[in-house]
Amino acid sequence: MDGSQPISIEQDVVLARQTVRRLAIECGLRLVDQTKLITAASELARNTVIYGGGGHMDWEFVEEGTRRGLRLVFRDEGPGIADMKLAMTDGWTSGGGLGLGLTGAKRLVDEFSLESTPGVGTRVTICKWN
């Protein structure tokens, strides 16, 4: 990982967005891809605060042939997700939102993986290639 920052309170979601914007520009992502990645990060960072009770965002630049990408990890030590299938259903929410956080974020990025253990925490990894 190339860096990390805490996401504990709501204001940190804004800071996370700003960091991701800076990294996405540095990575050379096109404007639309930057916007998609920042939006996905915003959704996931908010989840980390609301459902995870706070956690961290880690990032790293990745390379594959001539492609460059940016990988972000959102991790918390919160209650975890009991029903992963339900959590990945469009429109389902446990927190009074629109239920587009996880599924929406998934549609905005090139790679998405969700690991969660009830009682241990949740870890969402996303990646966007240029």
Next chain:
Amino acid sequence: MDRIPILRMGEFLLVTIQVDMHDQLALTLQDDLSEHISRYGSKGVLIDISALDIVDSFIGRMIGTISGLSKIMDAETVLVGMQPAVAITLVELGLTLPGVSTALNVERGMRLLRERVLAQ
């Protein structure tokens, strides 16, 4: 506490969002707007988001709520200036803001509001 300013222009309210909003700020704006509509009997709300480079589901929901709230209070809402990258991202996110009127810029948005109010 910081707030997003709401400008009164005759029977319309104008909000220009220029900062990267955190969630509480968005909720405050929602409350302030409904408060203004009721106090001044405003007929329309124009929200300019041309300076926003992202709109996530939370802000999208806020816009939808403001539009719904104002409708109940007999005011029209027009959202103006959404950037192409933001529009593409919102559609991909699954947020198409049904029922929210849109216009390309403030000038067009004002025209649209006036037409709507006149038609009533």
Next chain:
Amino acid sequence: MTALTQRTIDVIRKNEGSLLANWTANLDATGVSRDARVSLTEIEAQTREFMRLLASNARAGDTSISGNDWSETRTFLERLSRSRALQGLDSQSTASFIFSLKRPLFDLLQAEYASEPADLAPQVWAVSELLDALGMHTIRTFQKSREEVIARQQEELLELSTPVVKLWDGVLALPMIGTLDSQRTQVVMESLLQRIVETGAEIAIIDITGVPTVDTLVAQHLLKTVTAIRLMGADAIISGVRPQIAQTIVHLGIDLQGIVTKANLAGALELALKRTGFAVSKAN
């Protein structure tokens, strides 16, 4: 890991001149230096530089080229393969440049270790490993440069194939031609949205007369684009929906949710003009 001995390195340094001569001869024999795209003076300069780097950077011990000692050599090889990739040479001739040094080096070692054949084999192996590593590095960079060239050309091609034209004040048209893949549709749509902002157009006509087939994915892209255009505060009309495409769309069960479609571009323009408040009439 086989190790280079100091003796091997010394003999290479001492015979730099003759190695260079034999290498050049070898390059000539294999035809590498006869390619018109690379001048003889260029090859001469490159062989001399590489020989100098090899002689001065080789250290007794391991034959890995990833360390700091080899950074100058790596940079040299990267520059070399990049320039060759841009000149349009193939990977074989680029790799041969390095590999054709093997013969002169092996000959030299054979002469040096003639009386100690037991020492010869490991040293030949070590030198071979070293040259293989340098050769592979050249090929890797070559490949990467070629991929970069291809990627750039693809991008240029995409930009060429996305003309957004202004039909009237406030009316833009995007005539789409050829097969639409997902990446191309995305780029085309983005440039349309950008032009809407720049021109303040109220209506965009997406003409698909020149599109041979529409599948679910393309139809979804069209739908998303129209939705995005509406979010921005403009509207869209899809024109040029031929009978076969209309049939496909219905068969696929794609719902074009209140999107206005017209059979041809003329019909779409007429509607767009009407909506923007223009009337077309015959003079007199």
